[in-house]
Amino acid sequence: MLTMRMVYDDQARKSGQGELLINGVGRFPVLSGRKTHINDPNCEYLADEGSIPVGRYWIVEPPQGGVYTQARRAFLDFLHNTDHSEWFGLYNSQTMDDYAYVNGVKRTGFRLHPLRPDGSGESWGCITLFKVSDFKQIRQALLRTSKVKVPSSRSGLMAYGYVDVMGKADYAKCVN
Template sequence: MPITCTFTLNGMPISILHCIGVGSFPAFSGQKYGRNNAYMTTVQDIGPLPKGRYFIVGRQSGGRLNAIRMWVLKNFYGTDRETWFALYRDDGKINDETFIEGVKRGNFRLHPIGPRGLSEGCVTLTQQTDFDYIRAALLKTTMIPIPGSSLKAYGTIKVN
């Protein structure tokens, strides 16, 4: 069974990622004045991800240079991006970008907080252990086909 989650842009520093059958976890999206601020979804790198339904998919990676970059990020910055999940908005084009009020946004991820404490629009869990728990549950689930795509998803997050 795929995992179904909800996340509310509540305007507060922390919101809760609720995943049915898994648990509820402190998380945030966006940074500075855009953190969990539904009115800032059109501001790249500051605002949270736009409202809507997102498919939770495996992060795409590619190329030798990307492997080197991932190694550097993991070993020097403490962020193992290979464990992260991509969030593709259900907007008619299932890919790593979306448009909100004419502004292109994308590269949304589900990941734990890193050493710099940033979220540039991703759903960022405040604890590594919470991310590990959700990740384990997602990897055990039966994946679902994404309509209009050859991709499969571990589940969905509905952003309100």
């Protein structure tokens, strides 16, 4: 099982580049969130713009979704030269799913993934690697580990490890 840590601090917020520390693997530049809310825990409650909320996330196989979702992903993969099937799901430890309620707002779809191969793309509240090569290194490290049963999971959820997203959120300081 791999353990990871991502910390929101002033440097990550100002530069737009945070750091994902993976024990035994390395440190990797990441971002989370869109527009002026990148790496800003104060705005983590903003759907589709805020960064991934502070907390623990279990790293799991991504949810497949229904026929429509799978067809949409295939189209987007073709259009943008990406491969959603390589991404990982991030399940919030409080909900044991890929959603969380933050300040009364439902945030969904947490993933661990890279930007597109050409460096374009966005993070809609996921943990997003700047470089595809970094993501591939992390992916290989995750796939080499044995999955573990997530403690307190009633469904027997199996995970490759977890990432602790750390920082202090003050929603009154979110500039929207």
